[in-house]
Every structure is written in structure tokens, then in C-alpha cells.
Amino acid sequence: MRLYHGSNVEFDRIDLLKSKPNKDFGRGFYLSDNYQQALEMAETKVEQLEFGTPVVMAYDVDEAVLSELRILRFEDYSEEWAKFILLNRNNASADAVHDYDVVIGPIANDTVGAQLWRYENKSIDLPTLVRNLQYVKGLTIQYFFGTEKAIKTLRKL
Numbered sequence: 081m082r083l084y085h086g087s088n089v090e091f092d093r094i095d096l097l098k099s100k101p102n103k104d105f106g107r108g109f110y111l112s113d114n115y116q117q118a119l120e121m122a123e124t125k126v127e128q129l130e131f132g133t134p135v136v137m138a139y140d141v142d143e144a145v146l147s148e149l150r151i152l153r154f155e156d157y158s159e160e161w162a163k164f165i166l167l168n169r170n171n172a173s174a175d176a177v178h179d180y181d182v183v184i185g186p187i188a189n190d191t192v193g194a195q196l197w198r199y200e201n202k203s204i205d206l207p208t209l210v211r212n213l214q215y216v217k218g219l220t221i222q223y224f225f226g227t228e229k230a231i232k233t234l235r236k237l
């Protein structure tokens with residue numbers, strides 16, 4: 081399987097310690113199976129940081145080795161997905177809130193983030209949140225690699 085990572089700088093070695101905490105699936109290395117999505121993430125990063133040039137790095141994943149890891153997969157927006165996202169985003173500890181090597185599921189983009197905010201501020205309940213998310217256009221999937229064991233399954237091209 082081929083996956084892509086968008087960044088503002090090229091690098092050879094993935095360093096999980098450089099990953100930001102409180103992301104959708106926790107501190108880790110995020111990829112996409114969609115080149116355009118990775119490019120858009122790279123452009124956004126350059127814009128936010130006002131530094132670097134958009135770059136997309138491609139990785140091959142050994143699916144046989146990947147299947148030996150602890151993987152959590154969300155096929156679509158769901159109550160379980162929303163709770164998991166909020167658990168990771170609101171984690172006040174330096175420790176991870178889960179022990180999965182890889183997590184695969186929808187991205188909580190700005191539109192989704194607004195719905196999550198409404199839920200957290202008790203404007204809507206959890207079933208309404210999930211129902212609202214069903215209408216978000218352009219469901220995009222992200223791949224989270226959160227352990228060294230998972231990172232070792234990636235081969236940069």
C-alpha cells in the first residue's frame with residue numbers, strides 16, 4: 081500500500097517526538113492514501129508556519145507486517161470515533177490514551193472540528209453530532225502511525 085505525508089520540509093527519519101500532541105488519534109505520524117490530500121496538508125503547514133516549501137513524501141507499507149500490529153479502524157464517523165477523537169484532543173497527559181500502533185479513520189477537518197466544538201459545549205448531543213457528520217462532504221481518511229514498531233513498516237520512496 082502506498083501512503084503520503086505532507087510537510088513543509090523534507091526529512092529522511094521519522095521522529096515521533098517531533099509530533100504534536102492532542103491530534104485526532106494522538107501524537108504520531110499521519111499519512112493519507114490520497115496524494116492531493118497530502119499536498120493540501122503540506123500547503124496548509126507552510127501557510128501556518130510561514131516557513132518551508134510544500135513537499136509530499138511517499139511511503140510503501142508492508143501490509144503483511146502491518147497486519148501483525150495493533151490496529152484500530154473507523155470506517156466512518158460514529159459515536160466511537162467522536163469519543164476517541166475527543167479523548168485524544170483533550171488529553172492533558174504526556175502519555176498516550178490508547179495503545180494502538182496504527183489508527184485508520186476519518187479526519188476531523190475544520191468543518192468536523194466545528195461540530196465537535198458544538199458537542200463539547202453541549203450545544204448538541206452525541207447522536208446529533210454523528211448525524212451532522214454524516215452530511216460532511218468529502219470524507220477523507222487518515223493513517224496514524226504512533227509507535228516505533230508501526231514506523232518500521234514504512235519504507236520511504
